[in-house]
Amino acid sequence: MNVVAPYLLTALVRRPARLIYLSSGMHHGGRPDVRGRDWAGRRATASYWDSKLFVTALTFAVARLWPGVSVNAVGPGWVPTKMGGPGAPDDLREGHRTQDWLATSDDPRARTAGGYWYHEQSREPRAAARDERFQDELLSELASFTGTRLA
Known part of the structure; x- marks a missing residue:
């Protein structure tokens, strides 16, 4: 499942200044x-x-629990990769720019937390992603599975 590795790496890493989830x-x-x-x-x-x-x-759970850390999610778009296929409509070069911008920019927007970004523009995520009860259930399941709690 695509969330286990990001969860475990986050739980084990010393808190960085910025975290970006794909x-x-x-x-x-x-x-x-x-x-x-x-x-x-x-x-x-x-x-x-x-x-x-x-x-x-x-992403939103970590942003809530780790104040002072810039934590954001990025949707790179549907890009022409092996997974996306050759007919994907987004530009492959644009797929990584938002991650680069969030990781390195001094732009105040890039230094925020709890955002969902697409091509350097804030987008509204599905409401369920912001539901703290759902976030806590997810964290509890992942802690139980991995044997590692998010500090």
Whole structure:
């Protein structure tokens, strides 16, 4: 499941000044339900959409729990990669620029926390990603699965 590694790396790292999570606009189609998920990925219990909703919710949970850290999610767009396919409509060069900008820019917008970004523009995420109860359920499930709590 796409959220386990970002969760575990976040839980184990010393708090940085900035964190950027790779999400997708497809998170809007995800189901905000953590029950019965196979976090090990041995069987399909969640869709790609679900996993990207989980990553986006993780972003907002970390932003809430770690004040002073610039924590944001990025949807790079549908870019022509092996996964996206040759007909993807977004520009591959644009796919990484927002991450670079959030990681290095002194622009005050890039220094914020709790945002969802697409091509250096703030976008509204699915409301479920901002639901603190859903975030806490997700963190609890991931802590239980990994044996590591987010400090």
